[in-house]
Amino acid sequence: MHELPQQLVNGLLLGSMYGLIAVGYTMVYGIIKLINFAHGEIFMTGAFGALTIYTYILPNGTSLWIALPLMIIGGMIVSIAVAVITERFAYRPLRNAPRLAPLITAIGVSLTLQQLVWAFYPGAKKERLFPQFGGSGFHLGAVTIQPADIFLIVAAPLSMVFLATFVMRTRTGRAMQATAQDPDTARLMGIDTERIIVIAFAIGAAFAAIAGVSHGLRYGQVDFRMGFIAGLKAFTAAVLGGIGNIYGAMLGGLVLGVAESLAATYIQHIPGMSHFGGGAWQDV
Amino acid sequence: MTTTTETTRSAVHRAILPIPITTARALIIIGGALTAASAFLSWTWTSAFPGDLTVDGYPGGLQWLTFAAGVLTAVFGLAGHGIRGLRRLNPAGSSSAELLLAVGGLAVTWFTLGAISVELGGLVNLTVGGWIAGIAALVPVAGALGLPIEGEPGSATSRGSALWRHIKNHPSIKPTRPLPAYAEILIIAAVLAVGLGLFTYGIDTGYGELFVGFLITVVFGAWALYSAGLTDQLSAITARHRSVTAIGAFAAAAAFPFTQSSDQYTSIGVNVLIFATVALGLNIVVGLAGLLDLGYVAFLGVGAYTAALVSGAATSSLHIVFPWWAAALTGAVASMVFGLLIGAPTLRLRGDYLAIVTLGFGEIFRIAVSNFDGVTGPNVTGGPNGIPNIPDISVFGIDLGKSHSLGGFTLGRFSNYFLLMLLFTAIVVLVFTRASDSRIGRAWIAIREDETAALAMGINGFRFKLLAFALGAGLAGLAGMVQAHMAFSVVPDPYQFAGSVPPNSAFLLAAVVLGGMGTVSGPLVGAALLYLIPAKLQFLNDYQLLAFGVALILLMRFRPEGLIASRRRQLEFHEAEQPILQTTEEAGLTKAKA
C-alpha cells in the first residue's frame, strides 16, 4: 500500500504521455473523422528525430540540458514533416471516400513508416539508446521523481495550455473548431479548410514528438515498434475521453495511465495481462 | 441510348505523339512482334540471374513474360486494324488497351533488364540481345501513343492528364446479343482454365523477380482487358450462368493440387484458401453490415484452439477426440458463441467505438490464451507454446497426413488439406451468396447505409448486427480447424492485429477492402494477393514489408473500391467521373412531362 503514491505518480506521468499522443488522434479525428492509425508512428519518428539531433548533429558530449530544446525542435520537425507529407499524399486524395479506404491507407502508412525506420535508420534493427539524464531522482515525501520526469511534468501542462489558448483565442483556432463542426459551412465562410487540416496534423505531430522525447528520456531507448503499442493505448485514451475532445483526450490518457500502473501492481494472478488488458477493459 | 449519345459527343483528341494513324498501328504490330521475338535472344552472359536467360533461341524465365506481352500487344494491334474476327477482342474499341499492353510489355522487359543490371552489377551484364529487347519494347509504346485518345471535348487539360483519364476510363459498350449457351459455357471454362494456369504459375514462381514480373504482366494485362471491355462482357456472361461458373471455379480450384508435382507450393495454396475464407467471413461483417471489426482474427484463433483441444493431441487439456466433422462444427460453434459474447455488449456502440473495442478484444484473446498456461492462469491453452503435435485428421477413413495417389497423381499432405479446405470454402461461399442476396442481406446493407432509416423500416438493428457478427465469427472458426491441423500446432502469437505474417486482423481487413467489399470474388482475390506478395517477395528481404505498406497506400489511392468492385461501389467512388448526361436528360424529360 505504501507504494500507492509512487504508483499514482507513475501513472500520471505515463498517462500524460499517452494524453499527448491522444490529443493528436483526437484532433485529426475531430476534423476529418479519420482514425490515423499511423499516429503512433509519428510519435516514433519524433523520438528518432530527437535522437538524430543528439547523436549525429550535435557535437559529442553536449550536455543534455543544452541539447534537449534542440532535440525537441528536431523531433518536432521530423514528426511534423512526416505528418504533413502523409496527409498530403496518402489521406487527402481519399477525403471523400467512405471511412474504410483511409483506414487501410493508414495501416499501410503505419507499416511503411515502421519499415522505413527499421530498414534505413542506422542500427534501428535493435533498440537505440536514448540519452539520459544522470543523477538519481529526488524525493518528495513517499515519491521519487526522476529528472526525466520533470521534462514531462513541465511539458505536458504547458502544451495543453498552449493548445487551449490556441483553439479558443486565435482566429485559426476558431477556424479549426468551425471546420470540426461543419467543414462545408466553414468553407463557405471563407475558411481554408485544407490549411486547417494540415495545421491539425502538425499540432498533433508536435505533441507526439514531445511525447516521443519523454518516452526516450524515461525508458532510455527507442525502437521502431514503440509506436504501435503506444498508439493503440493513446487511441483508447482518446476514445475514452470522447473522441474529438482535446481535453478529454488528455484526461483519458491520465486515467488510462493510472489504471495501467495500478493494475500492473495490484492484479496479481494475471500480471501479464495488465499492460494491455488494463487499457482495453476500460472501454467496456 | 445514353451510351451512343456519349460516343457521339466525345470528340477525339490529338494523339500524344503526332504520327499518322497507319504508322502508329503498324508500329504497334511490328513492335509487339519484335518484343516477342527478342525474348528468344539471350539477355545476359551469366546464369547468375535466375531463369537462365543466357540461351539464344529459347526464352527462359522472365523472357516468357516479355514474349506473352509482345504477342498480346501485336494481336490487339491487329484487332485495332479492323481485321475481321479479331474485332471481338476489343469490343469497346478503345485504344487504351493497346497502350496498356505495350506499356506492360515495356515494364516487364525493362524490369527484367533492370533487375539483371542491379543484381549482377551494371549494364555491362546485358548482351546485345538484352539491348535489342529494351529498344524493341519501346516501339509499340510509341505506336500506341500515336493512337487518338477518346476524351471529353473541350477539356483544356494537359495531354498528360488527358492520357491518364483515357486509361482510367470505364469502357462503355453496347450490350451484345448473348452467344448460344454452349459457347458461353465454353468461354467460361476456358477463362477458368487460364485463371488456374495463371494462379499456378504465380504460386510456383521459384524466385521473387519472376513473381514481380508476373505481377506486372498480369496487372497490365488485366487492365488492358478491362479497357477493352472484355471484363464487362465476361461479367455479363457469368451472370447468365452463375451456377456453372461457381461449379467450374471450384472444379478449377480442386484441380490445383493435381498440377503440383511437389507439395512445396501447395502449402501456400492452403494458406491462401484459409486466409481467403476468413476474409470472406469478415466480408459479411464489414462489407455487408458495415461493422468495423478490428479483432476478427481472434475468431480464427478460437476455432483453431477448439479444434486443437478436441483433436486428441497429447498436450491438449481435454482428452477427447472428435471426428473431423464434429471438430469443425465445434470450432465453428465455439467461435460463434465467442462472437455473441463479444457482440452483445459492444454492438450497441457507435462505429468507431466498436472498432476500438473489437481491437481490444482481439488482443485480449491473444494475451489471455497466452496466459492460460498453468502459471499465470488455469492451464487450458498451453500458454505461449500453445498446443503442439496435433495429429492429422481422418476424413472418411483417409488419413490426411499421408500421401495418397489418385489416378496417377500423388496427393501429399498439403494437397489433402487443400481439398478439405476447399470444401469449407465452398460452404462459406454458399453461405455468403445466399445470405447477401436475401432479405437478411438487404437488411444488413440497409443498416450499413443508414441505420436510422433502417430502424424506421422496421429492422431490428441490434439483432441483425449481432447476427452478422456471430455468423462471420462462426465461418472463421470453421477455417480455424483446418489451420490447426495443417500447422501441427496452435500458438497465440499469430493472432494479432498487425504483424508481418498474415493472417492478422489488419491484413484481413486490407484483403476485404482491397479485393472489393461486398463481392464474393473480391476478398478471395484480395486475400490471395495479400498472402502471396509478402510470401513471394522474399528477395526483397528487409524491404518486403516496406514494399507491402507502400503497395497498400497506392492501391487505396488509385482504386479504393477494390480490385473487383461491386457495381455499387464503383459508382460510389468514381461518381465524379460519371457523365451527368443521364440525370440531366431525365430532369429535362420530367419537366417536359409535367
Add this chain to the structure above:
Amino acid sequence: MTTTLTENSTAPEPAASTTLLEAKGVIMRFGGLTAVRNVDLTVGSGEIVGLIGPNGAGKTTFFNCLTGLYVPTEGQVTYKGTVLPPKPYKVTQAGISRTFQNIRLFSNMTVLENVLVGRHTRTKEGLISALLRGPGYRRAEAEARTRAMEILDFVGLAAKADRLSRNLPYGEQRKLEIARALAGDPGVLLLDEPTAGMNPQETRATQELVFAIRDQGIAVLVIEHDMRFIFSLCDRVACLVQGEKLVEGTPAVVQSDERVISAYLGTPYDGAPGSEEVAEVQAAEAAADGATSEEEDR
C-alpha cells in the same frame, strides 16, 4: 380557392371513422427544455391530417414521439388502442410508417431494393430460410417482389426499378421514400415535409399521390410549410406553436385564425406603417409602374 376547400372537406368519409393514432396529453421534456406541451392529436382512418407551425415549434419532436424515436415524458401515444412500443422498429411493425425530412434513402441500393427493405416487416424469412432456399423462401421473395413492383407502379417509378436510388432526380427520390414507407403496409403514414424543395408541378403531383394513398385506406399525417398544399390537401389541420397546439380544425378555420397568422407572419410592431401609409406606398408604386411601362412602349 375556397370552393376547393369546401369540396375537400366534404369529401365522402367512411361511415365509421375509427381512431387509429391517438396522442393524449403528450409532453416531451429534454432536461430543462419542454419541447412539446400537452398536445392531443388524433388521426382516424381515411383522414388526412396536417400539422403546421413555425420552425422550432416542436413539430419534429412531436413527430418523433409518434414514431417511437422518443418516449413522451408524460402522456401517451396509442395506435389502435395499444400504447406505442419504445423502439422505432417496433412502431413500424405495429403499422406506422414514416418518411424523413431530409431524404434518407439507401443511396447505394436500387429503387426496387429500397422498397424491398421497406417490406421487411411484412416478411419473415430468416437466415436459415435464406440459406436453405426452400420453396417457402422462393415464394416469399416472389411475393415481396410483386408487391414492391405494385407499389412502385402506384407511385409511378416502376420503370426505374433497377436504377441506383442516388441517381434519381430529387422529386423521384421523394416518391421513392413514400413508396418505401408504403411497403410496410401501414395503417397510418407520417410524412415529414414531403414537398420541401419542390416546384408547383411536383407539389401537385405529390398531392395527387397522397389522395390516392388515402383512397387505399391509409390514414396520413403530414407536416408541411407549404400552406396551399396543406390547406387543399387536409381534412383537418393542427397548428403547433412553441410546443403547444394552438388550434385545430378544418383548413378554413385554421387559415383564418389570427393567432396562426401572427405566429407565421408576426404581429405588427409599434411604429409599423398603418393601413393608410401602406395604401399610399402602393399607389405610388402603381404610378411608377405606369410611368416605366409608358417609357418602354416608346
